Amino acid sequence: MEKKEVAAGIDIGGTNTIFGLVDREGNILAEDRVITSHYDEIEVFVAALYEKIQLCVSKAGKGIELKGYGVGAPMGNINCGTIEYAAGLPWKGIVPIAAEFRRHTSLPVTVTNDANAAAVGEMIYGGARGMKNFVVITLGTGLGSGFVIDGKLVYGHAGFAGEIGHTAIRPGDSNRDCGCGRKGCLETYVSATGIKRSLLKIMADSIQPSELRKYSFEELDAKIIHDAALRGDPLALRAFEHTGRMLGFKLADVVAHTNPEAIFLFGGLALAKDLIFEPAKEYMEENLLSIYKGKVKLLASELSTQNAAVLGASSLVWSELEA
Amino acid sequence: MEKKEVAAGIDIGGTNTIFGLVDREGNILAEDRVITSHYDEIEVFVAALYEKIQLCVSKAGKGIELKGYGVGAPMGNINCGTIEYAAGLPWKGIVPIAAEFRRHTSLPVTVTNDANAAAVGEMIYGGARGMKNFVVITLGTGLGSGFVIDGKLVYGHAGFAGEIGHTAIRPGDSNRDCGCGRKGCLETYVSATGIKRSLLKIMADSIQPSELRKYSFEELDAKIIHDAALRGDPLALRAFEHTGRMLGFKLADVVAHTNPEAIFLFGGLALAKDLIFEPAKEYMEENLLSIYKGKVKLLASELSTQNAAVLGASSLVWSELEA
Numbered sequence: 001m002e003k004k005e006v007a008a009g010i011d012i013g014g015t016n017t018i019f020g021l022v023d024r025e026g027n028i029l030a031e032d033r034v035i036t037s038h039y040d041e042i043e044v045f046v047a048a049l050y051e052k053i054q055l056c057v058s059k060a061g062k063g064i065e066l067k068g069y070g071v072g073a074p075m076g077n078i079n080c081g082t083i084e085y086a087a088g089l090p091w092k093g094i095v096p097i098a099a100e101f102r103r104h105t106s107l108p109v110t111v112t113n114d115a116n117a118a119a120v121g122e123m124i125y126g127g128a129r130g131m132k133n134f135v136v137i138t139l140g141t142g143l144g145s146g147f148v149i150d151g152k153l154v155y156g157h158a159g160f161a162g163e164i165g166h167t168a169i170r171p172g173d174s175n176r177d178c179g180c181g182r183k184g185c186l187e188t189y190v191s192a193t194g195i196k197r198s199l200l201k202i203m204a205d206s207i208q209p210s211e212l213r214k215y216s217f218e219e220l221d222a223k224i225i226h227d228a229a230l231r232g233d234p235l236a237l238r239a240f241e242h243t244g245r246m247l248g249f250k251l252a253d254v255v256a257h258t259n260p261e262a263i264f265l266f267g268g269l270a271l272a273k274d275l276i277f278e279p280a281k282e283y284m285e286e287n288l289l290s291i292y293k294g295k296v297k298l299l300a301s302e303l304s305t306q307n308a309a310v311l312g313a314s315s316l317v318w319s320e321l322e323a
Numbered sequence: 324m325e326k327k328e329v330a331a332g333i334d335i336g337g338t339n340t341i342f343g344l345v346d347r348e349g350n351i352l353a354e355d356r357v358i359t360s361h362y363d364e365i366e367v368f369v370a371a372l373y374e375k376i377q378l379c380v381s382k383a384g385k386g387i388e389l390k391g392y393g394v395g396a397p398m399g400n401i402n403c404g405t406i407e408y409a410a411g412l413p414w415k416g417i418v419p420i421a422a423e424f425r426r427h428t429s430l431p432v433t434v435t436n437d438a439n440a441a442a443v444g445e446m447i448y449g450g451a452r453g454m455k456n457f458v459v460i461t462l463g464t465g466l467g468s469g470f471v472i473d474g475k476l477v478y479g480h481a482g483f484a485g486e487i488g489h490t491a492i493r494p495g496d497s498n499r500d501c502g503c504g505r506k507g508c509l510e511t512y513v514s515a516t517g518i519k520r521s522l523l524k525i526m527a528d529s530i531q532p533s534e535l536r537k538y539s540f541e542e543l544d545a546k547i548i549h550d551a552a553l554r555g556d557p558l559a560l561r562a563f564e565h566t567g568r569m570l571g572f573k574l575a576d577v578v579a580h581t582n583p584e585a586i587f588l589f590g591g592l593a594l595a596k597d598l599i600f601e602p603a604k605e606y607m608e609e610n611l612l613s614i615y616k617g618k619v620k621l622l623a624s625e626l627s628t629q630n631a632a633v634l635g636a637s638s639l640v641w642s643e644l645e646a
Contacts, residue, residue: 075614084614085613085614132480133479133480134480147580147581149472149477149479150475150477152473154472154473154581155582156456156472156581156582156583157455157456157457157582157583157584157619158582158584158614158615158618159582160582160614160615161580161581161582162579162580162582163579163582163612163614163615164576164579164580166579166612167575167576167579167580168572168575168576168610169494170493170494170496171492171493171572171575171606171610172572173493180612180613181613182610182612249491249494249495252490252491252494253487253490253491253576253580254580256485256486256487256489256490257470257484257485257487257490257576257577257580257581258470258477258479258484258580258581259478259479259480259481259482259483259484259485259486260479260480261480261481283494287491287494287505289486289489289503289505290408290503290504291398291407291408291481291483291486292481292483295481296480
C-alpha cells in the first residue's frame with residue numbers, strides 16, 4: 001500500500017503551539033497542541049513538541065508518512081531557521097529552533113514568520129487563491145503581516161519583511177509601551193491586547209456606565225469586549241471603533257507601499273466582523289490616495305482561526321522538497 | 324555597417340521633461356529636454372517631445388537605430404500606459420500617454436512611475452548592482468518611491484505600488500495641504516517644496532536672524548536653503564533637520580514592510596548629503612525594530628541627478644523587447 005505523505009504544520013504562538021498533520025491537498029488529518037508558555041527552555045519545548053507530533057503520527061496509523069516540519073513563529077527567520085527577539089515568546093534572543101529539531105530528525109525543517117505562514121495558507125487554500133498581490137494581517141496577541149507580491153512571499157533581505165506590527169501610528173507621540181522596547185507600535189493598539197489597553201483608556205476618560213467596568217485587566221479579553229459590543233455596550237463599541245481606526249490608518253500605508261489587490265484580516269479580532277471591518281475600511285479609504293480609493297478589498301480570512309498558519313506552515317515543507 | 328541600437332529614456336517631471344538616447348550598455352549618446360509646464364494639452368506635449376526626439380536621432384547620425392520609448396512619470400501606470408491623477412503635472416485625470424505616442428510611432432512604448440524608472444536605473448547601472456531587495460526614494464518637487472524585491476520591480480495589483488510620498492506622517496494631525504487633495508502627506512514635508520514649507524513655519528515661530536528672511540516663498544528653492552545651511556544659517560539647519568527627521572520616521576516603516584538591504588536617496592535634496600542623511604539615518608534607526616537596527620544601508624544614488632530615471636526608463640524598452 002502506498003503511504004499518504006503528510007507534513008507537520010506548526011504554529012507557535014505566545015500561549016499555544018498548534019500543529020497539524022497535513023496532506024498535499026490541505027486536509028488536516030490530525031492535530032494537537034502544546035502550551036508554549038509552560039516551557040522556559042527551547043530544548044525542552046522542542047523535545048515535548050517533537051514527541052507529541054510522533055505520537056500523533058503513530059495514532060494516525062501506518063498509512064501515513066511524515067515528510068518534514070514547517071514552523072510558523074513570530075520573528076521566524078527562513079534564512080537562518082531561527083526565531084529572533086520575539087517579544088511574546090518565553091525564549092529570549094536568537095533561538096535556533098530548526099537546529100533543535102535537527103537533534104531529533106533528519107527530515108527537512110523550515111521556519112518562517114507566523115503571518116507569512118498564514119499568507120501562504122490563504123494563497124493555497126483560502127480566499128487568496130488566484131491572487132498574485134495581497135497582504136495577510138494576523139490579529140492575535142500581537143499583530144503580524146505577510147506580503148505576497150507576484151505570487152511569491154516577500155522575505156526581504158534578511159528574512160524579516162512584514163513586521164508592520166512594529167510601525168508607529170504617530171512617531172514620537174505615544175506613551176504606550178510595546179514588548180519590543182519602543183512605544184506606540186501598531187500592535188499596541190491593534191491586537192487582542194491592544195483593544196484591552198484602548199478600552200481601559202476609554203474607561204478612564206469616560207463616565208458612561210459599562211458592564212466591562214467589573215473586569216480586571218487580566219480577566220478581560222477580546223471575546224468579552226466583543227460580546228459586550230454586540231449587546232451595545234458604549235465603551236466596548238468605542239474600543240472597537242478606535243482599534244479599527246488605527247488599523248485603517250496603517251492599512252492605507254500598506255496600500256501605498258505595495259498596492260495589493262486585497263488585504264485579509266485573520267485571527268481573533270477579525271472574528272468581530274463589522275465591528276472591526278467597518279471602521280478599518282472607513283479610515284483606510286479616507287487615508288488612501290485617489291488612485292487606490294474603492295479598489296483594494298478588505299476581506300476576512302477564509303480559513304478558520306487556528307488553521308491558516310498550520311496549513312501555510314505545512315506547505316513550506318512541500319516547497320522545500322520541490323526546491 | 325551594423326547600426327547601434329538605442330532606446331529613448333524619458334523622464335517627465337513637473338517642470339522639465341528630460342530624455343536621452345541610451346544604448347544597451349547605459350551610455351547616453353545624446354540628450355535634450357522640453358519644458359513640461361509649457362504644454363496644457365497632452366497631444367501637443369507628446370507631439371513636441373516626439374519631434375525633439377526625432378531631431379536628436381537625426382543629429383546622432385545614420386549609425387543609430389531607435390528601438391522604442393521608455394517613459395517614467397509621476398503616477399505612470401505600466402499596465403495601462405497611462406499617467407493617472409498626477410498632482411504635479413499640467414494634465415488632469417487619466418492621461419493615455421502611450422496611446423498618444425502610438426499616433427506617431429509603431430515602436431514599443433512603456434510607461435511607469437518615475438521612481439520605478441530610477442530604481443531600475445540604480446539596479447542596472449548604479450549602486451544597487453547585485454542587490455536583490457532595495458528601495459529608491461526620489462526627492463524632487465514631490466517624493467516618489469520604487470521598490471525592488473527579489474530582483475524585480477514591484478508594480479502591485481493595479482500598477483501603482485510605491486507611492487509612499489502619499490502616506491501621512493501623523494494621520495489626522497497635520498494642516499499641510501497636499502496636491503493630492505489630502506493633508507500631511509510625506510511629500511509635503513520631504514521634497515524640494517516640503518523643505519521650503521517647513522522653513523517658512525520655522526521662520527514664523529523663531530525670532531533668530533536668518534539670511535533666508537529676505538526671500539519670498541516663490542524665490543526660495545532647496546539649493547538656496549542648502550547653501551544657507553552650509554554657511555551655518557540656523558533656520559536653514561533646522562529645516563534640514565526637520566526634513567530628515569520626517570523622512571527617517573517613514574523609512575522605518577518602509578523597512579518594516581519589505582526589509583530591504585539598502586535605501587537609496589536620489590534627486591535634489593539628496594545632494595545636501597549629511598544635512599539630510601544624518602537626521603534621516605538617526606530617526607530611521609530610532610524607529611526601527613531591533614532586528615533591523617544597524618542593518619539597513621541608507622545610501623546616496625550613484626547616478627547623477629538627471630540620469631537615473633532616463634537610464635531606467637530606457638531599460639524598460641530592452642525588457643519589453645525581450646519579453
